[in-house]
Amino acid sequence: MPARLFDAQALLLARRDENRKQSDVAEEVGVSAARVSAWETGRSVPDPEKLPRLAAAVRRDLDQLFPRNGRPDLADLRADAGYSQSATRALTGTRTPGPVAAAENGQRRLSKEYEQRLADAYGVSVDALRRAQERSFGHDVPEPGESSSAQTTSAETGSGVLPATLAGKIAYLLDRMPAPVTDAALAARGNDLVGAEVLTEDLVHDLRTGVVASAPDEVLRALAEALDTTPLMFKSDDAGVERVIAETLVLRSQVAAIAARGGAEAGLSAELLAFIRKEVSKAHREASAPHDHKG
Template sequence: MPARLFDAQALLLARREADRKQSEVGEYVGVSPARVSAWETGRAVPDPEKLPRLAAAVRRDLDELFPRKGRPDLADLRADAGYSQTATRDLTGTRTPGPVAAAENGQRRLSREYEQRLADAYGVSVDALRRAQERSFGHDVPEPGESSSAEGVSDDTAVLPATLAGKITYLLDRLPAPIPDATLAARGNGLVGAEVLTADLVRDLRTGAVANASDDVLRALAGALDTTPLMFKSGDAGVERVIAETLVLSNQVAAIAARGGAEAGLSAELLAFINKEVSKARTEAIAPRDPRA
């Protein structure tokens, strides 16, 4: 994702307008006056995590002084909160910054146990953290309410993750409420009538620690997430998009029904009809194509 734009001249002018000395700015940021001078003359560029305190030191808004075009990824959220990658060891309670580094580099997604800790430290919601994580993996997920760059496609389905872990997270984010790994495992096992899922396996699949799964596991997981195994293994972006759009519509209908339907101007008959059409769309999305058709 695009880093914040650093302008040495803009920093110099902002410091002078704030009537602050280089020594005062340096003390606030935690660097020497010589380092501030190097930044203002363009001989050096501040580390991204220093930009928030640097903007505050000259009494300017971060986005105004150091703007960024585009949506933030995990590294951007961390830097905007003023943390170096090394400092995330204390946030995750691990001996190394490995978990955060791997997620920022698009190698392995964060374990669920780290998400709330990092979200709190970064000053964002868990959902915002997950969206930023998807961007670190190459999926430019829009923020809620933003229009998608893809014409004719809703925000919820404009970008579909390519990995199994990404798809699981995508589906979890669209459920009405969070579901623990153990609950997903029990639900999936109950639907397929076999003990194929465990809480640990669900966690490993969700975080990317395990990248592939058997058909039986995918079938149980799909049932637990109210979708079809084709969402995980079709390899056809068009099929996956139909499935994802059907899921979004189903959740929207469920939300309307939970509010009573009439509140949104929908009768019980219309809600029943929509639910019937959603079920029909689900069946058609997973039905095998007749080669003679």
């Protein structure tokens, strides 16, 4: 994921603008004045976890002085909180930074017992920590309420490709829900819609975070109901089917955006609804019609 952009000239100008000496900055960051000089002349680059203190030392906002073009992963959250990877041993209560290192490298997800501790230390919610973890595993999960953009998913750029993993697909769908929803609420909704106790809060959490990578059909059906989609979202390995699902979800988002623009005049017209229904019906008839085969 994108590291923060370090600009030696911007650091130098900010320090001078605040009439601060290199030794003053060095003392606040916990390094030598020679190290600050090396940063300002571009001879070396500070470790990511030093950037928050460095920005504070020159009285600048971290995002403005050292911007990041993208969403943070686990390593970014840690660095923004000022922790080195080795320092996370004290946060997790482990002898090595192994649990955090494995999650940051996309090798093994964090145990639930570490999530709240790390979220508190990093100054984020557990859900934000979990979204960052998904990015460490290669799933560029959007933030809740983030508008559609070329950066969110490949489906939204027109390629019609869904995330490959079950956890990625769940994250993809959660982003399209009108408001954030808890694992417990998803489990309750899915169970209510299928009329059976199939989902639990822990199971939804494990599926969403990738701890559990697959599930029986009845679980996928309840999960699909809770997320307002089709079980094919999770079960199909047909690229054509996945493309139709992805593009339908994008269409649904676009239709909702039109309807939300306000009132009957700016909202979703009867003509547009009729057109959508007509095209879907036409596609269904064409797909169902017998094809001539000439021998």
